[in-house]
Amino acid sequence: MSLVTLGVVAILFAAGTYLILQRMLSRVVIGLGLVSHGANLLIMLSGTGPAQPPVVGESPVAAVADPLPQAMVLTAIVISFGVTAFLLALALRSYLLTGSDAVEDDLEDLRIRGADGAEKGSAT
């Protein structure tokens, strides 16, 4: 397992987590993209384990790269691609409805918090 690649995975996860915690939907989408890249890279690294490539053929198994992590990453990429497209559509819809791409507070939460906040407000 390459230490450099592992470092890249760590950086992708750190940057992705930071972006996901932002309020702007466009940043959240980019953050999710980074996190899933990190996860995919990690799966690529996992091919160096004790796994025997499930290959039937003429060349010895040791001479072949393990195709399974690559197949898994390919599937994962397609899935995250589809979901990212959906998220972007949702972010656009949110922008068209509210005029900004910030995540809004839940009205019901605000209402329940409001009952509490009003008491505090009157006390001060």
Next chain:
Amino acid sequence: MSWLLPAVVAGPLLAAGLTIFVGRRLWLQRGITIVGVGFVLGAAIALLVAADSGSAQVTQIGGWAAPAGITLVADRFAAIMLTVSASMLFLVLIYAMAQLRRDALDWWFHSKYLILTAGVALSFVTGDLFNLFVGFEVMLIASYVLLTAKTGPGEVRATMSYVVINLVASAMFLVIIAFVYLTTGTMNLADLSRVMVDIDPAIRNGLGMLTLVVFGIKAALFPLFMWLPDSYPTAPTPVTAIFAGLLTKVGVFVIIRTQTLLFAGDEPSTLLLFVAGATMVVGVLGAIAQNEIKRILSFHIVSQIGYMIMGLGLLSVAGLAASILYITHHIVVKTGLFLVGGLVESEHGTGALDRIGGVLHRRPVVAMLFLPLALSLAGMPPFSGFVAKLALVQEGIALDHGLIVGVSLMVGLLTFFSMTKIWGAVFWGRETEATDRAAPGMLGATVLVVALSIAVAAFAGPLADLAARAAGDLIDPAVYADLVLGAGQ
């Protein structure tokens, strides 16, 4: 008969493609969906009968033998879950067709519902960790689209948080897959259960914790449940009802499967019992603070998940059997409660407790549908919740875990209180004007769900025996491994 296994996944997917193909010819779309979901229900029952009579079905996709190929397997536990889920999917479909026809959302709904069915079925029958990821994603992507049925600001906001939290969990699932493949070199669950025993306990426990976190998010366990009450209530009733009944329970299914098959300890898990208790308490307290039918019920989903995890935490045959019984009862009752909530909401245009009243006098039928479900949720005899809770409490006492038993009984009482809150505000009190009347199909489907929940109570004996046999399979990982890989290897 093993062709049924790939068919429960491929059938609804094929039907989904067909519904898109026939476009706006609604009667054709409806017919295809009924056939598609009905087929899954029939196949699920056949698989359950086969699994319980000792010939559980196993299929190796493409003829590649496990552990190299992808395995589909319906053991007792998976077949029970599939049967209960498919029956709910079928009944909610009837309800949905009646309601959505009125709301003119019908043409849009069917393909997503069928894809959801396929995803749920694949998650239950898959015997491969990566394939489980795929099944989950198929289910979740359909659920994202179903949540955005109406694209108002509320729905977009709710869906956004739902999608983001699920994507984070999915990315973490990929991390688990990477680590598991790196340490064991296999993705097949049965093969993993044999290899895991030799893995360094520190790594094994770490993987177990990661799995618990990821599926704890999907199953809405304490402290990872915040997304659920936030996102479920905004969708149309049939969508919320099927999400409430099924999606979190698929998460619970995977937790039980992985914790018994791959990461099983030797004694009751204090961590799981703590998580179970905290989930119950926080969920029910959240429900009491709410003022809207669907939001109250959403918090109760969280609370009830605690009971299912409690049985797993006890880690005995009787405990797991109680969990399985609880899941069976809960899927039916919870779906039913949301359908009744939807009936009230669609007749009054709102679910806010302070704006509805006197439903008992105007619509006694609706009140009579709510009553058995609410009492069952609270665990009152003679309804199904009582039977399931009794099994859990008995086993808790037998294993000397008095604290969790006390907590679970307390939470039952608080659940009862929260149900009386709905009853007092909505069904008693001053009569309010109804704006509309629920379609007969909606009422009929709800009656069937209630009848099924009463049937769970009436046939509690045979069901408990079945759950005990399923739990017996779960407690010994070798049963599952021998089923998939053959006993000799």
